[in-house]
Amino acid sequence: MQMRWGKLTVVLVLAGLLIAGVAAFAAAKNYTVYVVVHGGIADPFWKVCEKGAKDAGALYPDLNVIYTGPASFKLEEFIADVEAALATNPDALVCTLTAPEAMDEILRPVIASGLPVIGINAPDLRPEAERIPVLTYIGMDSYTIGVTAAKETLKRFTPKRAVYVNHHPGATNIELRGEGWIDTMTAAGVTAEAIDITEDPIQGAEIVSAYLKAHPETDALFSGNTQRTETIIPRLEADGIVVGKDIKIAQMDISQQILQYISDGKVMFTMDQQQYMQGYLGVIFAYLNVKYGLAPPPAPVSTGPGVVTAKDIATLTELSKEGYR
C-alpha cells in the first residue's frame, strides 16, 4: 500500500512539474500566433513551412508561435483545429484558406472583432467582394501553377495524353492546379484529365500504375506533391516503365529525392512555391501587425512559382537538406 502511495506521489509531482513548466513557458511570451495548416504535418512539404514559421517565431523573445494541423488532410479536423486555436484567444492567426465557404462562419466574426488573420498557401478564390477579409494572402495562384506546369511541358514536347494526379480531391487549390493543367493541355490539342490518387501515397502509386495500363499512350504526368511522386516513380519502374522516357513528369514542390530525380532525368522540372516564406512571412506580418499596427503588403504576396531544372540542383540540394526549400 505504502509503495502504491509512493508511486502516486512521484506521478503527481512529475505531472505538477510538467504543468508548471508549460505554464511558465507560456507566461514568458507576450504574443501568441497560431499557424494552422490543412496539409499533413508529417508531409515533408509542410515541414518547410513549419520551419519558416518557427524560425520567424525565434526572432522575437516576446513571440510564441504554435504550429498545428491535421496529421493528414482532413477538412473537418483542420476546421476543428482552427476553432481550437481561436478559442485560446491568440493575438493573431495564420492559416490556409482551404475551404473558404466552410471558414466564413468562424473567421469573419473574429476578424470583425479585431483579430489579425493572414492567409497562406491556399487562397480564397471567390469573387473579391465575397472573400474572407484577411489582412493579406501569402502564396500562389493555384490555377497559374497548373498553367505554368503545362506550358513548361509543352515547351519540351507535345504529349499524346496528359494526366494530373490529384492527391487532395476536394481541396480547392489542388483542384485548380489540375484545371490549369488540363485547360492548357486541352487548348494545345492534348487529351488531358485528372485522376484521384487518394490521401494514401502507396495506394496512389497503385492507381497511377493501373491508369497507365489502361491508357498506355499517356506520356505526361503532373504531380502536385513530392511524397506522391516519390512512391509513383518506383512503382512505375517496377512495371518496366522507363520514367523520363516513356512518361515524363512535371512536378510541384521540392524535396531532396525530387532534386535527385531531376538530376537523373526522371522528372523534367519542378515548381517551387517557397513555402518557407509562407510560414515565415505569415508569422512576421502577423507579429508586426499585432505589436506595431503595421499593415502587411496587399494580397497576393506571391511566393512562386519558380521553375527548377537540373541547372539549379547544386544550390537547392543543400538548402533542401537544411529545410529551407
Add this chain to the structure above:
Amino acid sequence: MDTKETTLWSRLLNVATRFRHRPEVGVILAFVVMSAIFSILSPSFLSLRNLTGMFTVVSELGIMTIGITFIMIAGEFDMSVSSVYALGGFLFVTLANGMNSLLAMAIVLLGAVVIGFINAMVVLKTRIPSFIATLGMMMFLRGVLLAITGGKSVKYIGDSIVPAILSTRLPLGFRPSHFWFLGLTIVFSVILMRTRYGNWVFATGGDKAVARAMGVNTDRVKIINFMVSSVLASLAGMMVITRFWIANASFGQHMELEAIAAAVIGGTFLTGGYGSIVGAFFGAFLMGTVRTGLVMSGAPAYWYRAFVGAILIIAAAINLKLRSKEM
C-alpha cells in the same frame, strides 16, 4: 462508529461498487482527468467558446458513435458509416439545392435506411462477417461518391430550414446539433436500458443460444440496428454539411474507426453483448477533448493519434478486466 454511520457508509460503498461496474465509469473518469489537465495547461480550455466549439465536432462524431455502439452491442460492425455520412451529406446538398430541404432530408434518411437494410441482408443472408461486408459497402459508396463529384465540392444554396434544425449557430455558441446529440443519447440509452428491445439487443450480441431460448428474433434486431446505424451516420453527415455549407467527397474519411474507438473507449465490447450509450457519449467527448486540448496547450499535433491510441488500449484493457471480474 455507531450503527447509523455504519449503515450510511455501507450504502455509499454499495453505490460506489455498483457504479464501478458500469461500463461507462472508466471513460467518465478519464474524461474528467483529461479535462482537468488541459484546463490547467490552457486557461481557455473551459471557456464557453471552446466547450461549445468542441461540442459541435463531438456531436457529429458522437451521433455516429451511438449508432455504432448500438450495432456493436448486437454483435456486429458497421464500417460503412463514414461513407454513408459523406454520401448522405452530398445527396442532401444535391437534392436540397433544388427542392424543400426538409423533403431532401427525409429522402436522405430513407436512403440511409435502405443502405442499412442492404448491409443487414448481405450479412445475414451470405454469412459474410459484418466487418468485411460493411467494409465493402464503405469502399463502394466512397468510390461512387468520388466518381460522381470528381472530387469537387458542391456548395449548399438551398433554404435555411434544415440548417436551422441541425447546425445554425445559436446564442453563446451553441448549435442544434448539441441538443440532437444529447437527446439521441438519452433516447437510445432509455431504449437500451429500459425497454424489452434493449434486452433483445444485449441478448443478440451475447449468447445466441440464450437469445433464441428467450424467443429473440436476432435477425430482426440486427436489421433494425444496421438501419439505425446508417440513419444516424447520414444525420451526422447532414449536420456537417449544413455547418460548412459545402459537401465534399473527402468528408468523414476514417471516421468509422474513430466512432468504433469512441464506442470501445466508452466501454463497449468488440465481441458484442456489452456496452453503453452514455459511455459512447463520453467516448466521443474524450476524443474531442484530446484533440482540442493538445492544440490549445500548444503541444505538437503529431501527438493526437498517439494519445487516442494509448487511451484506446488502456480502455480496452480495463473493459476486459471489468468483464472478467463480473464473470
